[in-house]
Amino acid sequence: MADEAANEEFLRVYTRHQHTVFSFLLGAVGSFSDAEDLLQEISVVLWRKFDRYDPDRPFVAWALGIAKLEIAKYLRTKRRRTTALLPPDVLEALAKTWARDEGILREARERLASCVAKLAPKERQLLSYRYHEGLSQKEIANKSSRSVGAVNTRLVRIRRQLLACTKVGPGD
Amino acid sequence: MRFFTLASRYLDQVASEEEVAELAEILRKSATRQLQMAGLLEQHANLTRLAAVLIPRPEERPPLKFEPRARDPRGPALALVAAVLLGLLALSVGLSERPDQTAAGGSPSASARVRASSSPAATIGLQPTPTKAAPAPSASPPIEATPKTASPTPAPAPRRTPLATDPTPISTPPAPTPSPAPSLTPAPTPVVPVQTPPTPTAPALCRVLRTSGRALRRGEPLTPGDSIRAGEELATEAGASLTLESLEGTQLQIGGGAQLSLTREAGTQLDLHQGKVALVVKKTSRKAPWRVVTPHAHATVVGTTFEVEVRADRTRVEVFEGRVSVRRVAQRRALTLRKGRYVLISPGKRALRALKRKRPRPQPKGQVVLREDFQAMTPGEWPRDWKRPRKAEAALLEVAREGQNLYLRSTAPDGKKAQKGSLPISKLTPPFSVEVRFRLTGQRSERVGFNLWNGVDERRYGVDYSASRRRLTVFNTSHDEDLLDEAPQQVEARTWHTLRARFAGKKIFVGLDDAEPLSVELSATPRIEELWLVSLGRDPAHFDEVVIRRP
Numbered sequence: 064m065a066d067e068a069a070n071e072e073f074l075r076v077y078t079r080h081q082h083t084v085f086s087f088l089l090g091a092v093g094s095f096s097d098a099e100d101l102l103q104e105i106s107v108v109l110w111r112k113f114d115r116y117d118p119d120r121p122f123v124a125w126a127l128g129i130a131k132l133e134i135a136k137y138l139r140t141k142r143r144r145t146t147a148l149l150p151p152d153v154l155e156a157l158a159k160t161w162a163r164d165e166g167i168l169r170e171a172r173e174r175l176a177s178c179v180a181k182l183a184p185k186e187r188q189l190l191s192y193r194y195h196e197g198l199s200q201k202e203i204a205n206k207s208s209r210s211v212g213a214v215n216t217r218l219v220r221i222r223r224q225l226l227a228c229t230k231v232g233p234g235d
Numbered sequence: 236m237r238f239f240t241l242a243s244r245y246l247d248q249v250a251s252e253e254e255v256a257e258l259a260e261i262l263r264k265s266a267t268r269q270l271q272m273a274g275l276l277e278q279h280a281n282l283t284r285l286a287a288v289l290i291p292r293p294e295e296r297p298p299l300k301f302e303p304r305a306r307d308p309r310g311p312a313l314a315l316v317a318a319v320l321l322g323l324l325a326l327s328v329g330l331s332e333r334p335d336q337t338a339a340g341g342s343p344s345a346s347a348r349v350r351a352s353s354s355p356a357a358t359i360g361l362q363p364t365p366t367k368a369a370p371a372p373s374a375s376p377p378i379e380a381t382p383k384t385a386s387p388t389p390a391p392a393p394r395r396t397p398l399a400t401d402p403t404p405i406s407t408p409p410a411p412t413p414s415p416a417p418s419l420t421p422a423p424t425p426v427v428p429v430q431t432p433p434t435p436t437a438p439a440l441c442r443v444l445r446t447s448g449r450a451l452r453r454g455e456p457l458t459p460g461d462s463i464r465a466g467e468e469l470a471t472e473a474g475a476s477l478t479l480e481s482l483e484g485t486q487l488q489i490g491g492g493a494q495l496s497l498t499r500e501a502g503t504q505l506d507l508h509q510g511k512v513a514l515v516v517k518k519t520s521r522k523a524p525w526r527v528v529t530p531h532a533h534a535t536v537v538g539t540t541f542e543v544e545v546r547a548d549r550t551r552v553e554v555f556e557g558r559v560s561v562r563r564v565a566q567r568r569a570l571t572l573r574k575g576r577y578v579l580i581s582p583g584k585r586a587l588r589a590l591k592r593k594r595p596r597p598q599p600k601g602q603v604v605l606r607e608d609f610q611a612m613t614p615g616e617w618p619r620d621w622k623r624p625r626k627a628e629a630a631l632l633e634v635a636r637e638g639q640n641l642y643l644r645s646t647a648p649d650g651k652k653a654q655k656g657s658l659p660i661s662k663l664t665p666p667f668s669v670e671v672r673f674r675l676t677g678q679r680s681e682r683v684g685f686n687l688w689n690g691v692d693e694r695r696y697g698v699d700y701s702a703s704r705r706r707l708t709v710f711n712t713s714h715d716e717d718l719l720d721e722a723p724q725q726v727e728a729r730t731w732h733t734l735r736a737r738f739a740g741k742k743i744f745v746g747l748d749d750a751e752p753l754s755v756e757l758s759a760t761p762r763i764e765e766l767w768l769v770s771l772g773r774d775p776a777h778f779d780e781v782v783i784r785r786p
Binding site for chain 1: 239240242243244245246247248249250251252254255256258259262263266269270271272273274275276277278279280281282283285438439442460461462482758
């Protein structure tokens with residue numbers, strides 16, 4: 064009975080925060096597939112360790128603390144890394160930001176859909192290439208007859224625009 | 236600008252090692268950039284899911300304008316499909332996390348809410364739905380595959396309870412009733428009548444950094460971490476204080492008995508109806524200045540430190556750094572106030588005149604400074620609404636000040652009426668030492684020590700002695716990480732002992748009584764902003780004296 068209650072409590076809390084954990088993992092390992100693999104593993108670890116979670120502490124801080132350890136293990140086992148990643152101290156700072164500004168980031172996530180809808184058709188088309196079809200910057204450049212630099216610049220602009228629209232911060 | 240380019244290249248995995256190093260350096264230096272990076276990562280993660288529903292693939296886009304199209308008979312059906320998809324999407328992306336939602340699985344109320352409140356539904360309804368099925372959310376929950384057996388986990392390690400209540404708790408809604416279904420789909424949540432904010436879609440302008448005493452929003456107490464939205468009326472009770480931080484880093488220190496609200500339109504406007512507010516305004520663009528509006532005056536500022544006090548008959552504005560433009564409510568002509576000047580504005584038409592302070596304000600540098608509410612307190616008196624933490628108890632203390640030393644002394648060491656003591660300190664930097672004289676009562680569960688809030692890296696450190704483990708520890712409460720865990724000499728119950736901690740640069744030297752101190756190195760030189768004295772246990776230990784000493 065107690066186990067069941069603990070399971071339910073875990074599900075309740077984890078469901079609320081799994082997006083945050085996934086976003087953090089994405090920042091740590093870069094690729095979606097790696098982040099998804101890691102999320103699978105970390106979810107189980109969080110569930111197993113949930114009886115050690117102190118409800119007086121923010122769940123996000125606890126979960127991301129565990130996630131950092133799992134990320135380190137994962138990256139040690141993954142021998143070949145093709146892209147450079149953010150160092151652990153920066154990830155720690157980001158984890159603290161998530162724990163501290165969780166409300167702001169959650170609200171931003173909720174606003175994202177309406178912000179995407181406000182984008183110009185060409186901008187949404189670019190996002191479609193990048194996020195729906197999963198094309199790289201180079202592939203998008205080939206497909207749209209633009210330079211890679213132009214694609215990069217446009218993506219930067221769209222991301223800033225969405226960040227400003229979701230009220231996460233001034234897009235200076 | 237460089238930050239966004241680097242961050243975007245990092246997200247697309249095309250950043251070189253040098254670029255990632257540069258990005259890391261920017262993130263290390265700026266909390267605002269850290270928040271923006273977290274926002275970009277959230278955006279990056281969620282766009283994958285949104286793209287399948289919200290963003291039409293190029294070949295599926297409708298013909299461009301100028302060609303009148305016959306009404307598509309599939310329109311209503313497509314709109315319905317889109318609405319359902321959007322409802323599901325909303326649940327997966329996070330709208331389902333709202334406490335006032337009813338149930339998982341695209342309940343009628345959930346999709347109705349989306350259709351009614353957001354423009355994307357209308358956009359989708361007018362465009363062909365993507366033929367490709369929406370992929371499953373990338374962050375799909377894995378728990379269904381790993382059902383929990385009766386006892387799958389090893390015995391839990393002794394849990395470390397943070398000594399003090401967390402100063403930045405999650406501002407979560409009341410806990411809903413857990414779902415009986417063992418899956419990670421959003422759990423059903425009871426509909427709880429919630430007081431509707433005045434502007435539910437208003438952006439968050441600030442967050443609460445600290446509170447002391449009662450600070451209220453629509454009658455509800457504020458806690459650190461809460462977001463403040465445009466148009467919300469805030470108030471502090473007499474003797475209380477509230478510190479807010481805006482997204483760009485401007486800090487507002489609001490004194491007791493204040494009433495105010497914030498709005499944003501071409502900058503941020505603080506409507507101060509009553510009370511005193513000190514602002515440390517970050518240098519923002521001239522297009523987005525901070526304005527303080529009182530019943531008597533308007534003050535406009537870009538990157539400075541100043542204070543505004545409103546009484547019934549006048550407003551007083553004083554500038555500590557930079558310049559502030561001040562004008563009467565009904566006049567256009569403004570007075571520019573420089574550093575060290577102040578102006579009194581009362582009703583009337585007299586020209587405003589800048590006055591100079593006769594005596595400079597005492598600067599907090601180089602000395603221990605008590606907060607306003609502590610300075611006003613007489614020894615032995617504590618705020619009536621002092622929060623009693625659920626798990627922590629501590630002896631009641633008296634506060635006394637002598638030169639640069641600060642003394643706290645217990646007056647009711649019977650344990651039954653114990654309270655938690657807190658000593659806020661403004662920017663206390665090493666070298667300094669903290670000595671806590673305590674006496675254990677003999678209960679095994681006792682722990683005694685103090686916690687520190689480090690203003691540099693926003694970590695919380697604890698220094699304590701645990702009677703059950705018989706160990707002296709220094710730990711990072713933010714990350715549950717032991718920095719030191721040693722067994723000192725025997726600490727006898729019912730005998731007075733002294734826990735000493737000396738802070739020098741990045742190092743802390745910790746010891747009990749006269750034993751040789753052990754050293755711990757922190758990641759950065761701390762700037763202690765708050766110190767809590769806490770004793771845990773059913774029958775808490777007694778504090779006799781706490782001394783904070785600066786050489």
